[in-house]
Amino acid sequence: MDNFLRPYEEYGGLGVNWVPFGSSGVKLRPEKGVLSSYTRCTKTGATTIKSFVVVNNTKAYASAHHFQYNGESFAVDVDCNRVNGTDTMQPLVDKIALHHYITRSFEDFVYMKQVRGGGMGMVRNMAEFEKYDIMSKDNCTDAVESGQQVMESLARIEMARLSKFLVRKTENA
Numbered sequence: 143m144d145n146f147l148r149p150y151e152e153y154g155g156l157g158v159n160w161v162p163f164g165s166s167g168v169k170l171r172p173e174k175g176v177l178s179s180y181t182r183c184t185k186t187g188a189t190t191i192k193s194f195v196v197v198n199n200t201k202a203y204a205s206a207h208h209f210q211y212n213g214e215s216f217a218v219d220v221d222c223n224r225v226n227g228t229d230t231m232q233p234l235v236d237k238i239a240l241h242h243y244i245t246r247s248f249e250d251f252v253y254m255k256q257v258r259g260g261g262m263g264m265v266r267n268m269a270e271f272e273k274y275d276i277m278s279k280d281n282c283t284d285a286v287e288s289g290q291q292v293m294e295s296l297a298r299i300e301m302a303r304l305s306k307f308l309v310r311k312t313e314n315a
Contacts, residue, residue: 146238147194150222154199154215157191157208157225159233160242164278165271168247177289180243182275183282187233191225192240193217241285245271 150156163183172179193208199215207228208217217225220237245251248271256266 150194150218151196153196153218153222154211155193155195155209155217155225157193157217157219157230158238158240159219159230159235160188160190160192161185161235161239161282162188162274162277163241163243163245163282164275165245165247165251166278169249171247171249175289176243176246177285180246181281181283181286182278183241183280184277185235185280185282187235187239188242189229189231189233190242191217191219191228191230241282244274 147156161183163180166180166182168179191207195209195217196215199212200209201212202210204210205228208225211217219225219230220234223231245255251266251271258266
């Protein structure tokens, strides 16, 4: 991630577009994980962003999606176009994207998301649930494989750490 973000360090932040996911037809909260349970998305993405910021260049948190910047600093999209506010001019999801599991299961949406509301104080209703389900027509399983690779890497790191611990423990016994 550091290598990816390096070209954007001169800016105040990087606005990363969402790839929204619907419920994928899941009615009840699944026992398995998010990545393998929700596989229907809108591959073209959405204009809404989440921001990766250079903290020293920020003045204030503006919303769950963007910040106010110091002096001449500002956020850009992945093509280095200036971003003002919570949206880019068009979704750019080929280089990087934030997978946003907006609705999750029907049960999650009704009993959690509607009760809690949106991150920016918006009311969640069934029209929103249906909107994202209708939009999410693409099969999006790339994150499943990536997630498995991350978990395997973490498991190898943990095994190496435990091996060193056990060696030290045996040496001290």
